[in-house]
Amino acid sequence: MKCQLVLDSYTAYVDYELTATTRTQIEDHLKQCRPCREVFQELDSMVASLNDISPIQTSPDFNERLLSKISKLNTEPAQLPWYRLPTVKLSGYATAAGVALALVFSQWMSPPASTLPATNSKSLPVAGQTTPKAVNEPVFVSQDTTGSGTDSLQLHDRRTLNPDQPLQLVNQRP
Amino acid sequence: MSGMQPITDEQLIAQFQAGRESAFIELVNRYKDRLLNFVYRFVGDRDEAEDIVQDTFLKVYKNRHAYREVAKFSTWIYTIAGNLARSELRKRRRHKTYNMSQIGLEDRDFDPPDTDLGPDSHVSWRFEEAEIQRAIRQLPDQFRTIIILRDIQELSYEEISRILDIPMGTVKSRVNRARLKMQELLKHLKENG
Numbered sequence: 001m002k003c004q005l006v007l008d009s010y011t012a013y014v015d016y017e018l019t020a021t022t023r024t025q026i027e028d029h030l031k032q033c034r035p036c037r038e039v040f041q042e043l044d045s046m047v048a049s050l051n052d053i054s055p056i057q058t059s060p061d062f063n064e065r066l067l068s069k070i071s072k073l074n075t076e077p078a079q080l081p082w083y084r085l086p087t088v089k090l091s092g093y094a095t096a097a098g099v100a101l102a103l104v105f106s107q108w109m110s111p112p113a114s115t116l117p118a119t120n121s122k123s124l125p126v127a128g129q130t131t132p133k134a135v136n137e138p139v140f141v142s143q144d145t146t147g148s149g150t151d152s153l154q155l156h157d158r159r160t161l162n163p164d165q166p167l168q169l170v171n172q173r174p
Numbered sequence: 175m176s177g178m179q180p181i182t183d184e185q186l187i188a189q190f191q192a193g194r195e196s197a198f199i200e201l202v203n204r205y206k207d208r209l210l211n212f213v214y215r216f217v218g219d220r221d222e223a224e225d226i227v228q229d230t231f232l233k234v235y236k237n238r239h240a241y242r243e244v245a246k247f248s249t250w251i252y253t254i255a256g257n258l259a260r261s262e263l264r265k266r267r268r269h270k271t272y273n274m275s276q277i278g279l280e281d282r283d284f285d286p287p288d289t290d291l292g293p294d295s296h297v298s299w300r301f302e303e304a305e306i307q308r309a310i311r312q313l314p315d316q317f318r319t320i321i322i323l324r325d326i327q328e329l330s331y332e333e334i335s336r337i338l339d340i341p342m343g344t345v346k347s348r349v350n351r352a353r354l355k356m357q358e359l360l361k362h363l364k365e366n367g
Contacts, residue, residue: 011350042357049301050325056214058206058224066202066228070235 001029006036010043183247191238198238201247202231208327209255215310215322216259226262230255245339252337256319301360309359317352324349 006029012018013026030037183204189197209230214223233254234241241250310318323334324345331349335342 007354008347008350011346011353015346017346039354039357042361043353046301046306046357046360047325047353049306050321051328053303053306053326055207055211055327056220058210058227062206062224062228063199063202066231069228069232073232073236 001025003029003033003036006030006033007039010040014044014047184243187238187241187247188243191241198235201234201251205248205251206231209251211327212252212322213255213259215307215326216256216318217262218307218311222262223259226258227255229258233258246336248333248337249339260315305360305363309356309363312359313352313355316348317355320345320348321352321356325353 006026009018009022009026013023018026030040181200183201186197186201186204190201206227209227210223213226213230214220217223217226230251234251241247310321313321319338320334323329323337324331329337331342331345334345334349338345340348
């Protein structure tokens with residue numbers, strides 16, 4: 001039996017997974033081959049040393065610290081450095097930058113504002129603020145249409161309202 | 175109630191995916207020490223190993239819906255922990271802050287190697303944990319993992335096969351090759367101090 005084959009059989013030998021014949025062949029080889037015998041002995045010592053290593057345990061506050069990290073996860077938005085942002089987000093920013101550039105460019109190319117018809121402001125409404133130019137903007141008012149006493153949000157056309165009247169949440173409950 | 179089967183890891187993760195957070199805690203309790211011992215042999219520093227195990231569970235928590243029961247839960251979690259440990263080692267190599275004193279354990283003196291091997295002398299090596307730790311870190315990744323699982327954590331071939339998702343025959347042959355490689359490394363360490 002060749003040395004390499006004997007060495008390759010070490011684990012199977014110690015696990016008693018070899019046939020009686022192969023086992024005998026290995027033992028005969030070991031009796032005659034000192035280098036292989038030494039390697040087997042070293043392997044025995046090594047495996048025993050590895051088995052003897054005492055396991056370590058997590059610290060007593062392991063779970064507590066983990067749960068604290070988890071609760072932070074649940075409350076804080078994930079903030080990634082720019083280089084870790086997913087590709088899809090980067091491409092989203094690139095698209096947004098492209099759109100912004102296109103808008104700037106179209107401003108240069110467009111005729112003077114005085115020749116264009118007035119456009120509506122697209123800014124979002126803010127509670128308590130009036131937006132006199134936005135006369136065509138729809139607004140949400142609270143209205144109880146079911147008589148159940150619960151409010152429901154309904155879309156109204158602002159044109160039906162006085163444009164000078166401050167925007168307010170209207171509860172039409174009787 | 176003697177025939178009652180203990181709840182499996184896969185059942186626990188399914189419960190967690192369905193919103194039962196206590197199932198996650200049960201998984202943490204089942205795996206935290208096993209993973210700590212596994213990761214510790216990779217990185218050699220206890221605190222760092224514990225941080226990596228915490229990160230492993232955070233990943234499991236965040237990505238719980240990414241787990242599909244095509245693989246064993248143990249395969250999944252050991253893979254996460256192993257990847258985090260490897261990435262930590264890579265980070266250290268990149269930053270060139272890798273030295274023995276930082277890894278821990280290595281600041282102990284080694285026993286002088288036993289060189290008195292006469293013709294009939296019986297080889298009786300004793301290995302300090304520090305030597306073992308040093309040799310383990312020099313092993314190629316796949317050998318290191320298998321040595322930790324088989325010879326330190328003393329898992330069965332079947333468990334290792336499940337964790338690494340490789341056939342049992344591959345596990346056995348890899349264990350043998352890993353042992354031979356480790357023995358070479360230890361011999362080298364003994365001979366060169």
